[in-house]
Amino acid sequence: MRKKVVVVTGASSGFGKLTVLELARRGHSVVATMLDVEGKSRPVRSELIEAAKAEGHALQVLEMDVSDDASVTLAIDQVIAQHGKIDVLVNNAGLMPIGVTEAYTTADVERLFAVNVFGAIRTDRAVLPHMRAAGSGLLVQVTSLMGRFTIPFFGIYCASKFALEALAETYRYELSSFGIDSVIVEPGPFPSNLISASPQPSDAGVLASYGEVAAIPGQIKANSDQSFDPANPPRPQRVADAIAKLVDATERRPLRTVVMAEGLDYGVEQINAAVAPIQNGILKSMGMEHLI
Template identity: 40%
Template structure:
């Protein structure tokens, strides 16, 4: 059984994944920005189930370093890191202020980098580890009104491509999980633009994002298989696979989009291996199936 750290453990994917892991005998620690407020009930439930909870803000380097160290101490080690903390955004791209974009990237991209820099010395020293990342189907393609969020997940996918190769020689495997849209609290905390002057310039089109969001909600209501528990199942399935034999990308989707993203991923996999082979460094891909 593994010792697992989940960032954003109180979120829509973090909680069911933590509970599923502990039910299978894994030891779990998880981070929240604050134990109080809206997280209090979830934190209490997770602790009652056996999780170790640490307060950690992935947008703050000192907080992240302290939180990861506390989690490793609480677990007595670390084998699996699940970079799950994230924030969403939604709205017409021009209306998104640069400061709003920076906030999304600070959590979804730079936040992951802070966590990795805090955890990797431990994983490298032991010569083995598994790192999971929550990306998105729209970390592979871009859809209207999700430009900032998609950009952050595209950036995440890029740095994970590099981590995959650069860490393989240290026995650290990398796995990206790409969910489709899920009915979680993610939609309650979206960063949205607030620029009424520019919005007026879009006329009636300014109402389209709201209508589109309503349509997505209806689709999710009509797709009961599309639930956060599918992420927990994917994580369990990955951890059941032998070290070094896990797929680099795992699509989790029941809306019909998933197969197209898998086709895209297969092509990119072949292109990546061909390019690295041309440079004589294809062995850096061997730690994933």
């Protein structure tokens, strides 16, 4: 198996943290990126480096704010200067707002999309010239089951993940002739800090007008952990393992990989299977069958 240079965004916690450790464990040259590496994220930076070192692997941590063009460019330039290439980009950084959709202002939604959507576009655009020059590469976009269906009070989160799904699939077609693969990982519900860190909607007036309905998002957040069996909680490591499997793959990768906790099935595999022939049929009708 060829060892690869892999950049992972949002690596300070959750899926990102587990993914960088798993990839380092498999011998890849991993660059974990996160916010505030000299401040709030300093402890996790040390933890990641020490954990990898204890197993005899190297792991690098760099500052990157995916919502800032200059920060993304600087980090990617550093990786290229040191390693000469980037084989894989894992776009994992993201936020999960839970609230009354109408109460999120335009500015609220722009802040979310700056990370969940434009953040991926920024990092993709930063690495793709290097991948095209090399004639190979892999983009992994971490979306969600809620990139394929919607749940009340997760409206703008779903919108951001739907957008990321469309972006990733379009890359799949447009980049294939350059030897670059674009794939999507769709995690189901796993324990994480996303719900507890949910950005609140700013329009208090709209919230007040919703009466008792406005309390539902708070109830969702308060009860989020109670849906998991404490004796056998879902293992987020399954997501890291799925990403690592895609990175290691030598044959053609599937466009979408659904990652669920054991025993759960929300039907997204069926959605993907039902939509694929329709999507492929559209491309065939437009004379683009060679891009499938």
